Amino acid sequence: xxxxxxxxxxxxxxxxxxxxxxxxxxxxxxxxxxxxxxxxxxxxxxxxxxxxxxxxxxxxxxxxxxxxxxxxxxxxxxxxxxxxxxxxxxxxxxxxxxxxxxxxxxxxxxxxxxxxxxxxxxxxxxxxxxxxxxxxxxxxxxxxxxxxxxxxxxxxxxxxxxxxxxxxxxxxxxxxxxxxxxxxxxxxxxxxxxxxxxxxxxxxxxxxxxxxxxxxxxxxxxxxxxxxxxxxxxxxxxxxxxxxxxx
Amino acid sequence: xxxxxxxxxxxxxxxxxxxxxxxxxxxxxxxxxxxxxxxxxxxxxxxxxxxxxxxxxxxxxxxxxxxxxxxxxxxxxxxxxxxxxxxxxxxxxxxxxxxxxxxxxxxxxxxxxxxxxxxxxxxxxxxxxxxxxxxxxxxxxxxxxxxxxxxxxxxxxxxxxxxxxxxxxxxxxxxxxxxxxxxxxxxxxxxxxxxxxxxxxxxxxxxxxxxxxx
Ligand SMILES: Nc1ncnc2c1ncn2[C@@H]1O[C@H](COP(=O)(O)OP(=O)(O)OP(=O)(O)O)[C@@H](O)[C@H]1O
Ligand SMILES: [Mg+2]
Numbered sequence: 001x002x003x004x005x006x007x008x009x010x011x012x013x014x015x016x017x018x019x020x021x022x023x024x025x026x027x028x029x030x031x032x033x034x035x036x037x038x039x040x041x042x043x044x045x046x047x048x049x050x051x052x053x054x055x056x057x058x059x060x061x062x063x064x065x066x067x068x069x070x071x072x073x074x075x076x077x078x079x080x081x082x083x084x085x086x087x088x089x090x091x092x093x094x095x096x097x098x099x100x101x102x103x104x105x106x107x108x109x110x111x112x113x114x115x116x117x118x119x120x121x122x123x124x125x126x127x128x129x130x131x132x133x134x135x136x137x138x139x140x141x142x143x144x145x146x147x148x149x150x151x152x153x154x155x156x157x158x159x160x161x162x163x164x165x166x167x168x169x170x171x172x173x174x175x176x177x178x179x180x181x182x183x184x185x186x187x188x189x190x191x192x193x194x195x196x197x198x199x200x201x202x203x204x205x206x207x208x209x210x211x212x213x214x215x216x217x218x219x220x221x222x223x224x225x226x227x228x229x230x231x232x233x234x235x236x237x238x239x240x241x242x243x244x245x246x247x
Numbered sequence: 248x249x250x251x252x253x254x255x256x257x258x259x260x261x262x263x264x265x266x267x268x269x270x271x272x273x274x275x276x277x278x279x280x281x282x283x284x285x286x287x288x289x290x291x292x293x294x295x296x297x298x299x300x301x302x303x304x305x306x307x308x309x310x311x312x313x314x315x316x317x318x319x320x321x322x323x324x325x326x327x328x329x330x331x332x333x334x335x336x337x338x339x340x341x342x343x344x345x346x347x348x349x350x351x352x353x354x355x356x357x358x359x360x361x362x363x364x365x366x367x368x369x370x371x372x373x374x375x376x377x378x379x380x381x382x383x384x385x386x387x388x389x390x391x392x393x394x395x396x397x398x399x400x401x402x403x404x405x406x407x408x409x410x411x412x413x414x415x416x417x418x419x420x421x422x423x424x425x426x427x428x429x430x431x432x433x434x435x436x437x438x439x440x441x442x443x444x445x446x447x448x449x450x451x452x453x454x455x456x457x458x459x460x461x
Contacts, residue, residue, distance in 0.1 A: 082369025
């Protein structure tokens with residue numbers, strides 16, 4: 001499945017003060033590949049995700065996107081960020097804008113899309129995530145699952161080459177988790193390159209090409225879902241799986 | 248007793264002077280204040296440093312001292328302006344430090360995820376600030392900006408000591424003409440009330456209009 005590399009991390013290190021959160025991370029995500037990142041709380045999964053989009057700086061190592069290293073700041077960084085969509089645990093929809101305006105905004109501001117063209121495309125994407133009828137509402141009027149689907153549509157509106165998901169369903173009530181996962185499964189089937197931090201093992205088994213297991217800032221295992229779930233190699237992974245699969 | 252009616256034009260000129268000082272200084276303070284607040288949260292270190300120095304120097308300097316610095320200092324560098332303009336500069340810059348801090352604390356009430364979402368979509372810093380953060384911060388900065396501008400209106404009295412025509416300065420010619428000091432000052436106070444209550448009312452309307460939470 002993995003063709004050429006789209007996202008590549010080499011020897012990435014990051015500290016928060018004395019805390020070494022990312023330790024010599026090497027990770028390659030091929031075009032069209034779906035990589036699920038799992039691991040105990042505090043192992044650095046969010047930091048890894050945010051570093052790929054450079055919402056966090058790293059101290060050493062290189063991160064390249066489609067062969068180009070991430071720029072430091074400014075316009076070049078903004079351009080590269082536009083090519084990677086990000087979906088947050090807490091949705092982060094723009095609270096003062098309608099659902100439609102949320103999806104239209106970045107294409108108009110960043111790609112200078114015309115208003116009616118941006119609106120047409122936004123409605124198309126909202127339809128794709130099953131929310132065409134909610135276009136004129138404000139985020140606070142939607143359920144968590146609906147907000148997260150809008151957030152996915154908003155990220156897709158920039159035609160990203162890859163999508164990062166940081167625990168997209170962790171803040172949701174159980175009955176809403178599936179509607180979001182279904183949208184993500186569809187995206188995966190359509191060939192989107194995805195890095196997904198999640199504890200949804202069902203999603204990992206059904207949609208992921210690889211599972212990356214992190215603990216204490218290191219990548220401990222990086223294997224296919226079948227291998228990982230049936231025969232984890234490390235003690236850490238065995239321990240972790242026994243805990244989360246219990247309930 | 249008839250100090251007001253006898254000297255209506257004097258009071259009028261004074262009031263007009265105070266209104267002018269207040270309006271122009273407010274505009275300068277708002278522009279500089281928002282700009283410095285943007286500097287203080289900018290991703291560029293040197294801009295943040297400029298913003299920090301600006302706020303700390305101006306906020307911690309007595310306003311009278313600032314007036315002296317502007318009125319006596321700037322002409323040394325060959326910048327000779329009408330006194331009113333000097334006064335607007337001093338008042339506007341001084342007040343901008345307080346506006347900046349009001350705006351910055353408003354920015355801090357907006358969840359960081361809002362800005363992160365905008366940046367992750369490829370929006371630049373000015374776009375993120377202007378389209379996402381400031382509109383959401385606006386609601387919470389209206390009341391403190393109102394208070395700051397009311398303080399500005401009252402601070403404008405200092406300009407009277409630097410030969411600028413304004414309301415407080417009206418007492419000098421009037422006491423020379425032998426009017427009761429008390430009534431002179433009562434009408435001056437009424438003049439200031441007019442200005443400050445107008446500002447209050449204006450910000451009350453703004454709050455009503457934009458203060459609704461979504
Ligand atoms: N801004 C920050 N400042 C200081 N420490 C931080 C910061 N963000 C995260 N950390 C710490 O870095 C470590 C890794 O955090 P990270 O959020 O990447 O973990 P995670 O694997 O995503 O955990 P979780 O499953 O709880 O989301 C944690 O110990 C966390 O406390
Ligand atoms: Mg996390």
